[in-house]
Amino acid sequence: MTAVQESARVLANDRLGRDTYRIRLECPELASRIRPGQFVMVRADRPNDPLLGRPFALYDTVLDGQGAVVGIDIVYLVVGKTTGLLAQSAAGDRIGLWGPLGNGFRPIESAGHIALIAGGIGQTPFLAYARELLGTRGFAGSDPKKRAERVTVYYGVRSAEYAAGVSDFEAAGCTVRLTSNDGTIGVKGFVTDLVASELPADRWIACGPEPMLHAVSDLANRLGIPCDVSLETPMACGLGICFSCVTKIRTPDGWDYKRVCVDGPVFDACNVVW
């Protein structure tokens, strides 16, 4: 569906973990069009600083009491100016928003066990996808339909205080397998190590820091497990008009720079040149 630009009202902004918040935005038009794996560009309501929008994945859609789609949730880690301003925003504030953007996760009709593999703040696109797969929510006008038997979220964080949204995933019906670098929550170590030791599921979808995606992708390729990755690159527009967010994607005669915003952000892991 085509994108819309909206001035969204902030409905809530709640802390989920260390430097990590969930902001709820009233944007019915955008929210009724977006599906899992797509993203939105957010721009603080300021003239020129920061100047450009920043990309954020759809975390979940927000429904009113009658079940109508009225907004979206975004979960973000405070890393810079825009996220710093978002963290200070309160109910009633307005922020600029355009979307839905990007291709979104592969629509799956029927699958057994799906593993969603997240590192750092890479869990954020997976809640909506888990709901779509398990048939607890429909997106972009489609009715809920069970598309996978089982969803496991493998989620690696630096330490326990950064784990954000675990209860949301559990409430959505996922099994959550946590790892932490320091062992303060879940299994100590990298999420890739846990995935490698359990070798779960019929299909993997991964989102997180590039070294993690590279490792997951290599493992999946070696085992012949279908794997998609959701990439994050710096973006100026999110719309495909600036050509800045490019990444190397395999082509029949080598590779070409593809725009992560419109050709992705979700790519078949086999096609990414790491």
Added chain:
Amino acid sequence: MVDLSVSLGRLRLPNPILVASGTFGYAREMAGLVDFARLGGIIPKTVTQKPRIGNPPPRTHETAAGMLNAIGLDNDGLEHFCTHHLPYLRTLPAPIIANIAGSDADEFVAMAARVGRESGLAAVELNLSCPNVAHGTDYATDPAVTTRIVRGCRDACPYPIIAKLTPNVTDIRVIARAAADGGADAVSCVNTFVGMAIDWKRRKPILGNITGGLSGPAIKPLALRAVWQVAGLGAVPVVGVGGIATVDDVMEFIVAGATAVQLGTVNFYDPTAATRIVGELESAAGHLGVSRIADVIGSARVQPG
């Protein structure tokens, strides 16, 4: 009712608001989000004769009220443009101004001749000023070369010719006059200012191309000065471009002497700005008590004494 139409040499536009090359993709990306019928014109991304892969990322970097870019003319080449993008572009309800960059004067002329054989264009803009290509296409630093390219393209192509000039010169008036001498219907002032960004902790330049072109509100006063200077020559109509983001910016450029303007970086951070500003132009013109926007072009005055 204010008449918003303007003329640049042989080119007539329904209103003075264009979207700049390299900031609007091939328009397809903006379908549904932007009402093309309201735009004065669309200038799609620069096309080169052969496909170009572009520069390695990072290709952009945000700066104070602006951004640096070094995309490097990433495009699929002229034939692909003519067979893939033009068939779509010519169906749109807005004037389409193709933007071409040749690797030398002969290639510019050959490209102008090639797009000149295509139907459905309103004009051709010559990118004489991309700062981000090795052994650059910034021909508009040399007046003789500028005249030769513009004249050759004008002779080879039936469409109005606009020369897009670089501000990275000692005196842009010299180059603008050279373009006028070559028969340019208009000059676009200005392309980006060469700049750079450094990550001092890693002790290295941030952009993959090391240097890049600065755009956005940060350069608006610089672009406005260039437009004022070139319009003052009275030699050629001027299209103002550089940091324009609001209707006030547009009116400043027009009274400074621009016949039309291009919105560039703002398309990235406020994608519906161009159509919104078109809607705001009537009341801005009304504020000056005119019924034709063309009547205020270059109307800024310097008080004598």
